[in-house]
Amino acid sequence: MDPSYTRNDLIRYLFQEMTAEEACQFRRWLQQHPGASEELQQLQQTLADLRRVPEGPSETSVQLILAFSRQAALEHA
Amino acid sequence: MEYHQISDEQLVKQYVQGDESALELLIRRHQQRVFGAIYMFVRDRYVAEDLFQDTFMKAIRKLKTGAYQEEGKFLPWLLRIAHNRCIDYYRKTRRTPAIVTADGYDVFELLNLKGPAADRDLMISQSQRAVRQLVERLPAEQREVVILRIWGELSFKEIAKLTGVSINTALGRMRYALINLRKMKKQLKLSL
Incomplete structure (x- = not known):
């Protein structure tokens, strides 16, 4: 890696936690550093795999919470 | 105003003022993230369902007693509650006395290893x-x-x-x- 950037910057870029200006500079830097660019691609692929795991609660859980809230509202009234 | 245009803070305000429907919108908006985070922590769908309910019930108590002060940061606040519930869960389960089999294996560990193959994974x-x-x-x-x-x-x-x-x-x-x-x-x- 170039001393001006650390490997943590790849993660900041990957998760879009750079400012627009920083990201633009970083993209230019990546074009000149194929090793870092390849590492970024591998990280992107793994991240895409991870994002495939959708999970949601059951409708029963949601209804129980809503019932709890209505009960709490009556008690506070 | 469209639902997606209403900020979390506006919904929290409406809920605190007595609009119960605002809570449902908040739950629907964040249920995936909160449940997903809890589930990945505890790795058990049934425990995750309990902790998900527990998280929102704790949040409701805080909202109704005026203990919520974090303007503009509803989701991080909710996730902090969820995170703490997960940590409490681990503390409690660790405190549970281990039941050891005749072969010297911790029964709870064996159950945990068998867990991922159980019926919760069918979904x-x-x-x-x-x-x-x-x-x-x-x-x-x-x-x-x-x-x-x-x-x-x-x-x-x-x-x-x-x-x-x-x-x-x-x-x-x-x-x-x-x-x-x-x-x-x-x-x-x-x-x-």
């Missing part, structure tokens, strides 16, 4: 299950960052604050987690 696809199992194999501190960033959608700054480490440590843990996941995927010859 998710093969590839989702594979991804989840890879995440489960990560060291705890890396798994925590992955869950909070990817499913919790907290920033690294928020994760650093929540877990008591520097931002660089949180970023480094994520990087190692992604590298480890890639290696595991190769070793296990998984196609996701």
Whole structure:
């Protein structure tokens, strides 16, 4: 890696936690550093795999919470 | 005004003022992230359902008693409650006396190992299950960052604050987690 950037910057870029200006500079830097660019691609692929795991609660859980809230509202009234 | 245009803070305000429908909108908006984060922590659908309910019930008590002060940060606040409920759960389960079999195995550990194959997994696809199992194999501190960033959608700054480490440590843990996941995927010859 170039001393001006650390490997943590790849993660900041990957998760879009750079400012627009920083990201633009970083993209230019990546074009000149194929090793870092390849590492970024591998990280992107793994991240895409991870994002495939959708999970949601059951409708029963949601209804129980809503019932709890209505009960709490009556008690506070 | 369209539902998606109403901010969390506006919904919280409406709820505190007695509009119960605002709570349902908040739950629907964040249920995936909150439940996903809890689920990846505890790795048990039934426990996750309990902790999900517990998280919102705790949040409701705080909202109704005026204890919520975090303007503009509803989701991170909710995830902090969820995170604390998960930690409490682990503390409680660790305190549970271990029942040891005649062979010297901890029964609770055996149950945990058998757990992922149980019926709770019928609800998710093969590839989702594979991804989840890879995440489960990560060291705890890396798994925590992955869950909070990817499913919790907290920033690294928020994760650093929540877990008591520097931002660089949180970023480094994520990087190692992604590298480890890639290696595991190769070793296990998984196609996701």
